[in-house]
Amino acid sequence: MKVRDIAHARAGDKGDVSNLSLIAYRIDDFALLERHVTAERVQAHFAGIVHGGVQRYSLPGLGALNFVMHGALGGGVTRSLALDAHGKSLSSALLDIDIDIDLD
Template identity: 70%
Template sequence: MRLRAIAHSRTGDKGDTSNISVIAYCAEDYPRIERHVTAERVRDHFSGIVRGEVVRYALPGIGALNFVMHGALGGGVTRSLALDAHGKCLGSAVLDLEIPDDAP
């Protein structure tokens, strides 16, 4: 299943850093998201885009994970020659991540 079936995202960007939150629609899906959506998987998913470190922060109280991706915006939104490679575009792309359709 794709992550978008059980979660949505919110994004932001500052300079060359993208910030993506993955938020479970239902609290019972949060453990599955936490188990399968790791910093390593997110970094691999964006391997052609992210040049720096990906740090994951868990926010279980609100059923969310926050990923801070350094070196993700081609030098920064206003400096990049890439079209639409800023946070909102990456937030949609992370929801394409395949995760196992296992029980939470």
């Protein structure tokens, strides 16, 4: 399944940092997100786009994960030559990660 099957995303950006949040539709699916959507996996998913570190913050009371991605916006939204490469586009791409539920 895709992450988008069990969660939605929100995004924000400031300078060259993209801040993405995944929020489970159902609190019961939060553990699945937490187990499979790691900082390392997000960094690998955005290889070639994110040139700095990725930090993950867990918000279990909200059923959410927050990812702070440094060096993700080509110097910043107003400096980047990329077309629409800011947080909203990245949050949509984050929802495209595959989760293999057979491993659970």
